[in-house]
Amino acid sequence: MYKIVFTDPIYPDRAKKIFKKQGILFFPKNKKQLLKETKEADALITLLSYSLDKTRINEMPHLHVVGNYAVGLNNIDLSFCKKRKIKVIHTPKVLTRATAELALTLLMSLARRVPEGIELCKKGEFTGWKPDLLLGKELKGKTAVLFGKGRIGKETAKLFKAVGLKIEWIDRSSSVSEIKTTLKKADVLSIHTPLTPETKHWLNASKFNLLKKEVMIINTARGPLIDEKALISFLKNNPYAGAGLDVYEFEPAIPKELSKLKNTVLLPHIGSATHETREAMADCLFEGVLKALQGKSPWNQWKG
Numbered sequence: 001m002y003k004i005v006f007t008d009p010i011y012p013d014r015a016k017k018i019f020k021k022q023g024i025l026f027f028p029k030n031k032k033q034l035l036k037e038t039k040e041a042d043a044l045i046t047l048l049s050y051s052l053d054k055t056r057i058n059e060m061p062h063l064h065v066v067g068n069y070a071v072g073l074n075n076i077d078l079s080f081c082k083k084r085k086i087k088v089i090h091t092p093k094v095l096t097r098a099t100a101e102l103a104l105t106l107l108m109s110l111a112r113r114v115p116e117g118i119e120l121c122k123k124g125e126f127t128g129w130k131p132d133l134l135l136g137k138e139l140k141g142k143t144a145v146l147f148g149k150g151r152i153g154k155e156t157a158k159l160f161k162a163v164g165l166k167i168e169w170i171d172r173s174s175s176v177s178e179i180k181t182t183l184k185k186a187d188v189l190s191i192h193t194p195l196t197p198e199t200k201h202w203l204n205a206s207k208f209n210l211l212k213k214e215v216m217i218i219n220t221a222r223g224p225l226i227d228e229k230a231l232i233s234f235l236k237n238n239p240y241a242g243a244g245l246d247v248y249e250f251e252p253a254i255p256k257e258l259s260k261l262k263n264t265v266l267l268p269h270i271g272s273a274t275h276e277t278r279e280a281m282a283d284c285l286f287e288g289v290l291k292a293l294q295g296k297s298p299w300n301q302w303k304g
């Protein structure tokens with residue numbers, strides 16, 4: 001029997017079904033219990049908001065497997081896991097479509113000022129049709145630059161193409177001059193790359209200087225990919241630009257300065273939040289953790 005500790009109650013019924021008689025599952029109620037239970041744990045199943053650093057890993061001498069209920073692994077000290085031969089399982093593929101759909105949702109909401117329209121109606125301030133009421137931007141024929149040509153980037157590109165956007169790519173292998181030339185063309189800039197020490201603050205003040213004054217920035221990946229201070233100052237100085245964000249640099253904190261701006265559409269990190277996707281994430285994660293505990297190499301094991 002494997003001892004499997006959950007940092008949070010992630011689909012307990014689905015977990016019980018998958019681990020059946022092979023695992024004893026623990027759902028600690030507080031930090032003290034969690035610390036106690038993880039001392040003997042064979043596997044830890046956790047969320048992207050739980051920072052699994054060296055110190056925490058060292059508190060779990062029996063740990064063989066970590067299951068992260070996310071595709072992004074920036075909350076985990078991966079090189080230390082590798083050193084300790086701890087297998088890391090995550091949830092790629094199953095959340096690709098949901099995240100791409102949310103990127104398109106953010107873009108269309110921003111382009112057509114949907115949150116402002118909703119607010120006006122809900123406050124009872126819609127007083128009649130006007131030629132200049134909430135004029136937005138059309139997407140057809142404009143250029144979307146996507147940073148990150150992985151699964152989510154490619155799926156987002158398909159959806160962006162469907163609304164008439166022309167697609168240009170930047171990835172981590174693009175040269176400085178390619179990045180500069182491409183960024184200058186962006187009517188839309190959408191970010192789809194993992195957060196690593198190398199990509200932190202990828203979109204910084206010097207890149208903002210290259211962007212058009214009316215660019216629409218979309219981020220469904222990780223907040224720290226953008227220097228949030230530089231973003232706020234760019235949006236303040238360029239009211240025809242805008243940002244559609246699902247993630248934040250110091251999540252869950254959202255700076256007041258950002259939420260007060262009219263040219264932002266803000267969502268609470270719900271890229272993968274559909275019933276279908278969250279269930280599929282749970283199933284593939286639990287199945288992967290079980291296989292890894294049994295000495296197999298599941299398809300969703302991080303191979304860094």
Ligand code: DGY
Nearest residue numbers: 069070071072095272
């Ligand atoms: C992830 O999986 O990394 C998302 O941010 C949450 O689904």
